[in-house]
Amino acid sequence: MSPLLTEFIVESREMLAGIDADLERLARDETTPDLFNQLFRAVHTIKGNCSLFDFQPMLALSHAAETLLAMLRDGEVNFSAAIAGELQQSFDVIGNWVEYVASHEVMPDSAAEQAQLLAGNIEMLLPEGAMRRDQPAADAPATQPATWLAQMPDAQRLAAFDAALAQQQDEVLAIHYRPGKGCFFSGEDPLFFVRELPGLAGLHIARQPQVEPLQEAFDPFECQLDIWLLSTAPQAGVQQVLADASGVQLGGVTLAQLALPAGPTVPSQALAVLIEGLQQADAATHTPLLRALLEPLLDTPVLEPQLINALPWLKSLLAANASRWILPVLQALQHGVAGADAATDGAAATLPAGPPAIPPAIRTVLQQQLNILLADGAPSALQSVQRVALLCAQRLNQPLPVLANWQADAPAARQQLVDAIRQLLGEQAPATPLASIEDALQQPAKATDMLRIGVAQLDHAVAQVEELLIVRNMLLGHVQDERDAGLKTQIAALSRHLETLHATMRGMRMVSLQLPFQRLRKLGRNLASSLGKQVELQLEGEDVVADKRIVDALYDPLVHLLRNAFDHGVEPAAARTALGKPAVASVRISASVVHDQLLLQVADDGHGIDVAKVRERAAARNLHTEAALATMSALDIQQLIFQPGLSTAASVSEISGRGVGLDAVRNAVRNAGGDVQVHSEWQRGTTFRVRLPLSLALSRILHIRQQQQWFALPVAQIGEIARCQSRQIRRFKQLETLGWRGEVLPLLRLGDLLGMPSLPRGHTMELIALDLPGGRCLLEADAIGETVDTIVRPLEGGLAQMPVYSGSALSSSGEVVLVLDMQELIAA
Amino acid sequence: MTIHIDTAAQPVRVTLSGNSGINDVEALLAALQHAGVVLDLRAVRHLHAAVLQLLLQFAPAVVADAEDPFIHAWLQPLLAARQQP
Numbered sequence: 001m002s003p004l005l006t007e008f009i010v011e012s013r014e015m016l017a018g019i020d021a022d023l024e025r026l027a028r029d030e031t032t033p034d035l036f037n038q039l040f041r042a043v044h045t046i047k048g049n050c051s052l053f054d055f056q057p058m059l060a061l062s063h064a065a066e067t068l069l070a071m072l073r074d075g076e077v078n079f080s081a082a083i084a085g086e087l088q089q090s091f092d093v094i095g096n097w098v099e100y101v102a103s104h105e106v107m108p109d110s111a112a113e114q115a116q117l118l119a120g121n122i123e124m125l126l127p128e129g130a131m132r133r134d135q136p137a138a139d140a141p142a143t144q145p146a147t148w149l150a151q152m153p154d155a156q157r158l159a160a161f162d163a164a165l166a167q168q169q170d171e172v173l174a175i176h177y178r179p180g181k182g183c184f185f186s187g188e189d190p191l192f193f194v195r196e197l198p199g200l201a202g203l204h205i206a207r208q209p210q211v212e213p214l215q216e217a218f219d220p221f222e223c224q225l226d227i228w229l230l231s232t233a234p235q236a237g238v239q240q241v242l243a244d245a246s247g248v249q250l251g252g253v254t255l256a257q258l259a260l261p262a263g264p265t266v267p268s269q270a271l272a273v274l275i276e277g278l279q280q281a282d283a284a285t286h287t288p289l290l291r292a293l294l295e296p297l298l299d300t301p302v303l304e305p306q307l308i309n310a311l312p313w314l315k316s317l318l319a320a321n322a323s324r325w326i327l328p329v330l331q332a333l334q335h336g337v338a339g340a341d342a343a344t345d346g347a348a349a350t351l352p353a354g355p356p357a358i359p360p361a362i363r364t365v366l367q368q369q370l371n372i373l374l375a376d377g378a379p380s381a382l383q384s385v386q387r388v389a390l391l392c393a394q395r396l397n398q399p400l401p402v403l404a405n406w407q408a409d410a411p412a413a414r415q416q417l418v419d420a421i422r423q424l425l426g427e428q429a430p431a432t433p434l435a436s437i438e439d440a441l442q443q444p445a446k447a448t449d450m451l452r453i454g455v456a457q458l459d460h461a462v463a464q465v466e467e468l469l470i471v472r473n474m475l476l477g478h479v480q481d482e483r484d485a486g487l488k489t490q491i492a493a494l495s496r497h498l499e500t501l502h503a504t505m506r507g508m509r510m511v512s513l514q515l516p517f518q519r520l521r522k523l524g525r526n527l528a529s530s531l532g533k534q535v536e537l538q539l540e541g542e543d544v545v546a547d548k549r550i551v552d553a554l555y556d557p558l559v560h561l562l563r564n565a566f567d568h569g570v571e572p573a574a575a576r577t578a579l580g581k582p583a584v585a586s587v588r589i590s591a592s593v594v595h596d597q598l599l600l601q602v603a604d605d606g607h608g609i610d611v612a613k614v615r616e617r618a619a620a621r622n623l624h625t626e627a628a629l630a631t632m633s634a635l636d637i638q639q640l641i642f643q644p645g646l647s648t649a650a651s652v653s654e655i656s657g658r659g660v661g662l663d664a665v666r667n668a669v670r671n672a673g674g675d676v677q678v679h680s681e682w683q684r685g686t687t688f689r690v691r692l693p694l695s696l697a698l699s700r701i702l703h704i705r706q707q708q709q710w711f712a713l714p715v716a717q718i719g720e721i722a723r724c725q726s727r728q729i730r731r732f733k734q735l736e737t738l739g740w741r742g743e744v745l746p747l748l749r750l751g752d753l754l755g756m757p758s759l760p761r762g763h764t765m766e767l768i769a770l771d772l773p774g775g776r777c778l779l780e781a782d783a784i785g786e787t788v789d790t791i792v793r794p795l796e797g798g799l800a801q802m803p804v805y806s807g808s809a810l811s812s813s814g815e816v817v818l819v820l821d822m823q824e825l826i827a828a
Numbered sequence: 829m830t831i832h833i834d835t836a837a838q839p840v841r842v843t844l845s846g847n848s849g850i851n852d853v854e855a856l857l858a859a860l861q862h863a864g865v866v867l868d869l870r871a872v873r874h875l876h877a878a879v880l881q882l883l884l885q886f887a888p889a890v891v892a893d894a895e896d897p898f899i900h901a902w903l904q905p906l907l908a909a910r911q912q913p
Binding site: 190191194224225 | 849850853854857874875876877878880881882884898902903905906
């Protein structure tokens with residue numbers, strides 16, 4: 001996927017999250033113009049972004065929504081529940097499209113139809129004709145021929161003119177080809193199409209107009225070309241070649257439009273005479289008449305420049321015997337396109353005159369001068385800018401006020417010069433003083449204060465810092481015996497800074513819950529309608545931040561819990577009213593930070609867990625003995641619903657699956673280093689509490705060696721390490737045991753568990769006493785190493801599938817060490 | 829290699845040849861940073877749009893014309909137009 005598209009998806013998701021929160025406020029009747037404006041801006045951004053790609057349906061729908069929001073903001077339309085519904089539905093659909101694009105890189109096939117339907121719905125909410133007032137830019141006519149035609153060399157236009165005359169055509173094909181900015185990434189080479197274009201007769205390549213004309217950054221992989229082409233080939237052939245090119249618009253240019261007066265012109269008397277003579281005669285006779293009129297003119301000793309420039313065109317017309325074009329072309333040559341516009345009988349009357357054409361080189365120079373002026377107001381800079389600007393003005397045949405007082409009043413002179421250059425560039429001379437121009441220039445800098453970094457890149461940087469921490473650990477070991485107090489102080493300082501750096505970098509991975517909450521909100525709406533239940537879903541604490549990995553990991557469990565609450569938790573309205581509960585059920589998801597942990601609660605006010613039924617099922621499935629179940633507290637019984645296969649719902653619905661739900665939730669949460677508990681009150685409701693770490697924290701691990709390979713154990717599972725004599729070991733069948741502090745404990749050999757050979761035992765050995773949920777046991781390994789504080793990272797790839805390893809860590813020598821999950825290893 | 833940068837030459841000379849594609853863009857961008865760099869287009873057969881875009885941006889002087897008729901007839905005039913002050 002192209003970086004541009006990735007960026008689009010990330011930004012659209014962000015925007016949609018914001019929009020969703022705003023719509024939520026709308027639903028609470030906070031209908032202020034500010035809120036509408038905020039929504040309008042967000043939609044506008046989305047619309048602008050999708051016009052970079054070929055996402056027409058998204059463009060059309062966001063345009064419709066944008067129009068509606070603008071009218072709401074301006075008070076031209078009154079807010080209503082119907083409008084809220086339409087907006088909600090439209091943004092849900094746009095959100096779906098964005099997700100589809102994220103996985104398929106294109107819009108779904110159904111999008112066009114959907115967009116048309118939804119945009120139609122929105123249009124019906126608006127006053128008649130409102131939708132037309134602001135068409136998206138893509139629909140705007142592409143042609144402003146005067147400007148770009150003037151940029152094409154005379155010879156090219158003349159050749160196209162000749163070719164059209166030879167084929168007796170009144171028009172040549174004009175092609176405006178504006179490739180998408182990201183086209184290089186999709187393998188599109190615009191010049192390839194240009195090269196292949198049949199009947200290529202004219203080529204002008206400009207830079208696409210920039211939104212920020214003074215933007216400095218130049219990205220060579222972003223296509224900034226704006227290509228104008230003339231072709232004398234039939235349209236079908238051209239379309240065939242350009243079928244795969246993006247951003248192509250076709251139009252026509254008449255013969256009169258091709259004939260542009262060249263260079264600065266003094267109006268020619270001779271041309272005026274010719275036009276006057278021809279206007280009196282019948283158009284059919286114009287060829288012989290022109291030939292007769294021209295002859296005496298060509299005999300005059302000094303020809304006027306305008307006539308000289310016109311001659312090649314006239315000769316072509318005479319050669320082709322194109323009488324009907326003689327007068328329009330002459331008028332065009334005399335006045336430029338505007339003249340042709342006024343004088344011809346509608347033959348070429350459709351095209352407005354553009355601003356006076358400025359050669360791109362001069363435009364660049366002028367813009368550079370403007371930049372210099374805005375950056376530097378010193379008199380010496382003013383002087384040099386003025387010199388350059390005067391040269392440019394001369395080339396453009398434009399006046400430039402000469403500033404005499406630049407030394408006396410530099411600020412005023414600077415302002416004057418800025419205005420003058422802007423005028424040369426064809427921009428409106430701004431009424432605003434320079435100070436506000438400078439303010440405006442500051443704006444983009446503020447807007448780009450944020451920098452997007454790929455997670456992989458950031459993780460790489462974090463890993464580097466962690467490497468440094470390991471080096472620090474090794475250094476600390478070395479300097480412990482060092483007498484040089486100075487060196488110790490320096491290393492302590494280094495250590496502090498490293499830790500700050502590490503904390504900062506980890507902070508960069510922290511993201512808010514906005515995105516998962518936004519998706520949950522949408523899911524909640526869909527669930528309520530598909531289940532036919534009335535549920536008010538409240539989400540709190542979306543500002544809470546946690547490590548990106550944690551935020552990613554919590555979404556699936558939350559979806560499960562939300563489905564569970566909607567499906568099994570809350571009752572249908574009728575049942576609720578019968579019980580004296582409010583008809584509209586409530587489901588609340590809240591996030592908060594408690595004791596450095598992320599606490600997520602999913603609470604419903606449904607019927608709660610039927611403890612008796614759970615007890616019954618647990619007994620039936622032999623999860624515990626009946627006697628044990630009888631003594632367990634209600635709360636403990638409730639926790640049993642996380643056991644595999646213990647579904648509590650009477651009916652298995654397609655939404656919540658078949659009893660695999662809650663054990664999957666617990667596994668997912670535990671994999672992310674957290675835990676989940678349930679607390680339920682009969683007929684009052686159920687609350688699930690999910691606790692997760694806020695970030696990948698340091699954990700303390702013990703290194704152990706088997707053969708030549710090092711492993712690690714979480715110190716949290718270790719009771720103690722003790723020396724004992726091998727003769728104390730008792731063997732019972734396959735099982736070895738050892739008396740330990742008055743208990744007889746099983747002795748496990750790491751080699752046996754891992755399927756590796758063990759070294760022969762000596763007389764004394766060191767054993768690790770493990771405190772596992774299943775009880776205490778002793779572990780024997782070939783060697784026991786050091787204990788360190790380090791970061792245990794989750795495993796990736798194939799190893800992630802192996803439950804006996806809970807993660808990996810780097811040893812102080814830089815080796816990767818696998819962290820064992822002893823509980824899994826013993827069970828395996 | 830479709831791009832050759834002779835930094836020993838005075839001025840620095842960039843020679844494009846064959847099918848100059850998107851892979852040349854980074855090297856070309858770096859080469860065009862040299863002051864007064866000149867361009868040899870003699871042996872180039874096609875210029876990728878990204879390459880042309882860079883050349884238009886930096887407008888180096890062309891010291892050897894392209895033998896390719898399309899580049900010579902259509903693209904070089906665009907480059908020449910940029911070189912005017």
